[in-house]
Amino acid sequence: MTPLLKHRTLSAAILDQLRKAILDGTYPAGAQLRQDALAATFKVSRIPIREALFQLDAEGLVRIVPQKGAIVSELSLDEINDVFGLRRLLEPRLLARSIPALAEADFTRLDEMNRQMVAATAAQDLSRWGQLNADFHMALYGRAGQPRSLTIVQSLLQSSDRYTRVQLSDTAGTGIVGMQRAVDEHAELVTLSRAGEIAKACAFLEEHIGTVHDDLLRALERGAREDAP
The missing domain is CATH 1.20.120.530 (GntR ligand-binding domain-like)
Structure with missing residues (x-):
């Protein structure tokens, strides 16, 4: 597996797990998703975490807020x-x-x-x-x-x-x-x-x-x- 493919596969796996955790309420509305804490949890660098959070932002599941980072979206x-x-x-x-x-x-x-x-x-x-x-x-x-x-x-x-x-x-x-x-x-x-x-x-x-x-x-x-x- 090439480094690029491995990186994409890792990012996709993290994205899937974070999405599931938001959907099942593990991360409730209003929860802050800190990149450093997530990186430690998944034992990865912050790069794939950041990519996953940006994708979740595009899906409407989180909001990227200046000075606060990623916040799980409220039910609107x-x-x-x-x-x-x-x-x-x-x-x-x-x-x-x-x-x-x-x-x-x-x-x-x-x-x-x-x-x-x-x-x-x-x-x-x-x-x-x-x-x-x-x-x-x-x-x-x-x-x-x-x-x-x-x-x-x-x-x-x-x-x-x-x-x-x-x-x-x-x-x-x-x-x-x-x-x-x-x-x-x-x-x-x-x-x-x-x-x-x-x-x-x-x-x-x-x-x-x-x-x-x-x-x-x-x-x-x-x-x-x-x-x-």
């Missing part, structure tokens, strides 16, 4: 609306282009992902569920032939994963219901896509994303009421 209502609004615009367009090119092997893979999501739902494993959810959506659009749009959507899915975990962790008991409903809706998306029902599949997808968005806003509203004095 404006960003939530922006992320889910963009998803409702871009994902149906990708699905419409992907459906005609999806092969039976693709549908078999999608079915298997959904079965794994059933198991993650039963175990209430939010981390596993969130990754499978993102993978499912990306696989559904994988034949669209629009790599730039796919890259944007992948970033949006990473951002929405963090917000979705808030919804699924809702103390009102709606989290498990949301997980089960998403699995059922994914199965319907596969059925419509397999049947070549492009218009119906795209409309259903937009509704699916909108439902998650609405549930999240209600969960945040409940949380705000519970936190109020």
Whole structure:
């Protein structure tokens, strides 16, 4: 392995671990991510740490603040609306282009992902569920032939994963219901896509994303009421 490739592989591994730690709440909103402390933790120089933090800043998971460094981003209502609004615009367009090119092997893979999501739902494993959810959506659009749009959507899915975990962790008991409903809706998306029902599949997808968005806003509203004095 060349030094450059090794460096890139190391940076990517650190990025993945930091992203996971933010998504699962190990580093909560407002936490400061100090480069020197992270470098000591990962036993690396500050260079790959800095690169990972800049990428997390681009993904919206951290903010680079002068004199303070990297701060884990707060949950922002404006960003939530922006992320889910963009998803409702871009994902149906990708699905419409992907459906005609999806092969039976693709549908078999999608079915298997959904079965794994059933198991993650039963175990209430939010981390596993969130990754499978993102993978499912990306696989559904994988034949669209629009790599730039796919890259944007992948970033949006990473951002929405963090917000979705808030919804699924809702103390009102709606989290498990949301997980089960998403699995059922994914199965319907596969059925419509397999049947070549492009218009119906795209409309259903937009509704699916909108439902998650609405549930999240209600969960945040409940949380705000519970936190109020």
